[in-house]
Amino acid sequence: MLKVALVGCGKIADDHASQIKKLKGCEIVGVCDREPLMARQLYERFPVRRYFSDLSQLLHEARPDVVHVTTPPQSHFQIARTCLEHGANVYVEKPFTLNTKDAQTLVALAEERGLRLTAGHDDQFSPVARRMRTLINSGYLGGDPVHMESYFCYDLSDPAYARALLNDKRHWVRRLPGKLLQNIISHGVARIAEFLPTDAPRVIAHGFVSPFLGNMGEEELIDELRVIICGEKRTTAYFTFSSQMRPLLHQFRIYGPQNGVVVDQDQETLIKLRGQKYKSYLEKFAPPVGFALQFLGNLTTNVKGFMGRDLHMKSGMQCLIESFYNSIVQNTPPPIPYREIVLTARIMDAIFEQLDARQSLQVRDSRILGVMPLQAHLQEN
């Protein structure tokens, strides 16, 4: 029986506890939060053996085999390192760490101790993402990816939520190096990292404060981001994060030398894009029929999944946790390669460095010029 513990008893911990509860061969031996009331409420609602408010006590007394770190990102590194040092395998919620250096340190420590580590990139384990991986691994693209596009949107249209973030200058999201973006974009970036055949891509980032936030007086929180990522082997990718575009996409497109694939995370659809064209007017008629049949196939798959109790909103998390536990028990590689975790961190670091540098420059320019407010600069550049 695998002994599992959760550190951090906020909203996301509920999702973890719910998924762990469904798995066989494991039990939650302890939950921990430095706020004892939070630890107790999780303990009361789920089958959990004990609750703690001290990490060290949890590790010594409950002796978990696996710890899920579900605290705010600022504490991920420290807690994960402590757990690894105490011999526990660690699942760290996204964003994995605040920077690449910390990610590399954790990976090195896990390898040195013979322990497993994974990041909470659970979107990549949803049923449709798994179907896509199987298809690509079967050689459908016809070679290394030529280009990828990852869309990851976030709904900030609820003024109540936006105000909570905007008016609270002490909000923990503001204290992250990449602020709002750091807390959100890793899912979308990790999708690209999975298929990028290089460890040192070139990253060009452009970000700005949307007019929506700007009109609410926000000058600091960037909620519109466009990124170009170029690999050494000429594989390229675009990453788009937006709070304003509609529809709010969570989509991934990958194009190889022969064929392409489009995956829609929200609709759970996978569409194959045939590289070869039909002759003459047939190109106007055959592909629409093909797409219609593919969408019908997706509908059937989703209905079957729903009827078979297998279309949960958090299917991806369940699969990732199960795969991670299996890798521990069977001593096989972890479900997310460490290379991919570090590469995701590296791309995010590069994005935030550029946005930071540009914002600092624009603040300086606006002070020198004294005529153009930062918001206008950000939108025009």
Next chain:
Amino acid sequence: MDSKNFIIGPDDPILVTGATGFIGPKLVESLLRHGFRNLRLFVRPSSDATRLEAVAGQYQDGARVEVINGNLLSEEDCITATRGVAVIFHLATSGDKSFAGAFMNSVVTTRNLLESSLHHTRLRRFVNISSFAVYSNTNKSRWKPLDETSPLETHAASSGDAYRFAKVKQDEIVTEYGEKFGIPYVIVRPGSVYGPGKESITGRVGIDSFGIFLHMGGSNLIPFTYIDNCAEAIVLAGVKAGVEKEIFNVVDDDLISSRRFLSLYKRNVRRFSSIYVPHLVSYALCSLWEKYSIWSRGQLPPAFNRRRWHAEWKSTRYSNQKLKTRLGWAPKVPMREGLVRYFESCRERRHA
């Protein structure tokens, strides 16, 4: 009103948390109207204080209304807020849909406030604003009125309602601090508070989650309390002598049925389609949903279940007897007038 029966004088400092919420500005207005001149209003930095400022602006003569920005999750902010206060009206609550979020913003914040109150010795009353959501109603006969002695929900976590869970736990922690540390508390449980500023239709009448309004209430009485009446009850619970550790349910007189309310709403505010779901059918659907949710291991969340049905859609009678006898409360705004004001506000909002 006989101010001799009050536990505080007009210049004693009063703290109101959640002052920018729906009830907050009306409570502040009621306190000022009663002659209390030293108010400290605790608001979140993210709150919209427009209504509150408008109210405070009307009573500037000799009154000291201090607005403090802060977060009740911060112990430091709580200590600042509670310093020297004689009465705390704790209205702040959470609209968070997640259990952890609702718990953190209701229970942890309340604990912080209670804990910081221990640092100061002047506190004479802690008024905890609870809700009818804490009552179970499951095993109660439909002919027995729901009052302060009715059983509380003991399986709040399995009700699928984060708000209910948080409110049950909030009441528990207030009681615990009262027993352990002697904090003089009073718990006020308003029914469905209605009035200008809150245009949505209470879920006790029906729900529009599925694209069409499902009328669930039928002939059930809705435990309405007009916002002014509710604020008055809260003020009295905070200042009347001799009611420590008491609980007060707040509902108005002359309650109307769900069907009557819906009909008036459609006539006075806007027309829309609705389908009446008879009680037997709604109970069966809730039961079915609950079973499917368990069978499918949460593929559908347990948003509808038998506990919710009992709490919100079971035919129930309500009592405000204790409120009247112990606090001397009487609804100043009759149901008929309250509804007129409410519908007018809804119409204005629609045309704004």
